[in-house]
Amino acid sequence: VIRQRTRWHSTPKQPRSQARLARILDAAERVIADKGFEQATVAQIMAEAKSSVGLFYQRFKTKDDLLRCLLARFTEEAIALTDQTLDPHSWTSRTAEDIVAEVIPVLVELYRARRGLLRAFLLKASVDPDFHQQAHIAEQHVAQRLEELLLSRKRELRHPDPAAAVRIAYQMLRSTLNVLTLFVTPRRSGYQLDNAALADQLTRAVLAMLGLKTRTKHRSRSSKTTQRSTL
Amino acid sequence: VIRQRTRWHSTPKQPRSQARLARILDAAERVIADKGFEQATVAQIMAEAKSSVGLFYQRFKTKDDLLRCLLARFTEEAIALTDQTLDPHSWTSRTAEDIVAEVIPVLVELYRARRGLLRAFLLKASVDPDFHQQAHIAEQHVAQRLEELLLSRKRELRHPDPAAAVRIAYQMLRSTLNVLTLFVTPRRSGYQLDNAALADQLTRAVLAMLGLKTRTKHRSRSSKTTQRSTL
């Protein structure tokens, strides 16, 4: 009767059930990415994972706890990717412009690939201070790496306060991607995200904000193909 | 018994109950701005309006319908303000830079003043396609006015595709304000929004994106006072 007490939440030791945990997280990510966190029911998720509702509560304290776990998992991935991509050694003898022009498309693609999950994170973060805090910490890591990398080329930036420029440019870039993530539903017809064009536009804009010359290589697409879907 | 059938939703003709409707909308705006739409209960709102729950459903079809009404009311105000502020006649012999430098602080202030309500709108729009559609229409009105005004000074913009530049700059500006609206909780201590500094930073950034020279008049504040709170 006190049996229940002895079971910890999450991190089971047996390999079989550890695999099951991964299966649940994957299923959760799929369902949540598809329907959103609020609309996804625990029952749905566990059906997708081919497990039972009871098991869910042996792995997670609450439904909210699940999203926190997904965030943790995502954060790890994101930080690893960042540290790899933004490692200063891989950018020696490259200009600030190179960095911006190559990092932005990667970011845009990441946002596209994980759109549903990111959307769920954003919505939760906007409503739950603890969650926001958690997300913010991870976010700052990425921001700082990029800032350091760009400020090591401070001289190239024609701006009276390069640090401020990098920060506001990054904030505006991320905000734009966040807003597109929140509001541009792919299901809806009409404007479809053309990633290449979007990345181009953003690159151009960020370069301008940083006071960097734009090479003509970045085509300026006709304004008709420009992404317009916003709130 | 069929009495109920004969009552229309909303727009009562009697002046007394029309005043009451306004009182309900005001109360709703206060409660929703404070707690958010989901967390605000119909009972709370009607208590704040010193009315009863039953009356609520004589004025609104559903709780969602209330938010739609608030959006409609807000939209009207916003469009009126836009048409007044962005009227071409009041800007004759002013430069594109003047326009940007004066409009942005107004926008920032509007966002600050109506933060709670805008937050509720944004969250709803990100989840309800119909609502998003409605908000989008209003939004486009403002965007177009500003676009027209700036493109009438096309020659001043040093950019290969001025129309595209205006659009992406506006989108990034609005996105940034939206993200700040969603994520920077004023209750939380730490970074507090310094509107003047934020407006300055944004102005500088937008001018750069549009290919306009920055006058030294726009102070570049030390990076320590820079707004950093983002997701």
Place this chain on the structure above:
DNA sequence: TGTACATCAGTGAACGCGCGTTCACTGATGTAC
């Protein structure tokens, strides 16, 4: 090698709570005669 028992892993029906919505009601104001 067999028996008894403990623990692990998992199940899914039932519970319960919050809150949007309904509905049977009251009281005040107008209108007909």
Place this chain on the structure above:
DNA sequence: TGTACATCAGTGAACGCGCGTTCACTGATGTAC
């Protein structure tokens, strides 16, 4: 001026539904002797 009735404006307790969470249960795998 009084009476009967219709309509308007408003009330708030009760209902009901969705979904997160619980809990009494099953079956399989170890371990002691």
